[in-house]
Amino acid sequence: FRKPPNYPPGPPIVPMLGSIPFLRGPTLNDKIWSKDLADQYGPVVGLFFGSHPAVMINDPKVAKEALSGEDLLGRPRDPLAMSVRSENGRFFGLFLADGEIWNHQRRFTLRTMKDLGLGKSVLEEIMIFEAGQLCDIFKSEVDRDVLIDGQFNIPVVNVLWSSIAQVRFENDNPKILEFMAILRGLFRGGGFLKQFFAILKHFPNLSGLNNRRATNLKLRAIIQEEIENHKDMVQTGASPDDFIGKYLREMETDPYLNEKELLHICQDLFGAGTETVSSTLIFSLAYLVMHPEVQQKCFEEIIRLQDIGGEINLREQQKFVYVNATINEVFRKSSMTASIIPHRALRPTKIMGYDIPYDTMILTNMMLNNNDPDYFQDPEDFRPERFIDDHGKLVKNDILTPFGVGKRICPGEALARGELFVFLAYLIRTFAFSNPLEQPRPNAEVTWGMARLPLPFYVRLTLRK
């Protein structure tokens, strides 16, 4: 067991564990996302997780170049995910799949999300309605210490349900509560590092694999119900103007599209588009409480730029420079998607002249870049102004890439940014958020799951006059 020739520099390796014994830090995540590795070995580090090669890219420019080509567009073949979501060694949908069929599904998804998407008054109305519902939930919680945890889930998942299937659920609907609990469990309990412990699949009860299989099936059963409803509608001559409706119609002429892919794409849209947005909202509230001066500036901008009727227009989002800069600063400080989700080399290739074998896992250390003083002055400060130029315009920053880079970049970015803007604008306009009186203050503490996720915390809400 030894390193391949011309492999990027990195720690020594031992059989079974690979480089892991040589990485520093209290937890596996701390070890992998540490600054030590970059300091010791430079912009591209060659690692082994068990017997599996994995390369960490620490330099954002190298990452951008490497991921803009075709060679690194794969997804790692996670043995645990395979035993839950693949058939005959093949993944379906978007998140876990790669290759020609994935490419086709992805193109359809991007085009359709754009068709259904932002700038369209329908989606804007849905977001505003859900933001109003959220404010109503919070209105019953004013003037006491409130635990911020799951409140965003249903409004956020309802925006997705509306665009995917034109349905929405009330907060206490048991079906949506179960759906949301499963999504949360999968996202919070997941984590790509688990995949190196393929041995876990031999202990399906102990490792939670059986439970994961059952919850995945339940999730897909709920989505399948809506697909069946849509099929009935199409049969009676209706043409529902939503993701499922469009897919079913295009399926008639496009041989790449089929119902199984549709089911898995929907699962991926919900899986990737719910907890990410609600966690970013939770992080945002923590930072707004920790930095009341930022909250005040956001509030003043919202009041100044909302239209005469008091509506906040999604189409005007770009004008709200300070609010958008604050969202960027939340992305930077939280580094929620600390790495892009791992990629995989689809063929032998090179990064910075080093040889990267077929099947190598590719990681990028975005958290390191987000906290690098060469890119962000005084990185420990929470300062949205760093994203605003001298002319008061939002600065485009190539280092901050919460949605990834290259050809596998998140297809939900525009939707996510739209939701974050609308939800935050309505919340900040309606409430002042401050430190709790009887509970510990928020400090944006994180836990690891599929990403770096916020831990619950208390805040005090006051209704603004």
Ligand code: HEM
């Ligand atoms: C704050 C919100 C969000 C963040 C930070 C985020 C971030 C990311 C990142 C980093 C990736 C991996 C990119 C890569 O592999 O290079 C990704 C993939 C993905 N995201 Fe998002 N995302 C967010 C919201 C959403 C939303 C709202 C949706 C859908 C409606 C969505 C759907 C997806 C899908 C389907 C993928 C997999 C794409 C593929 O592998 O082809 N995301 N996201």
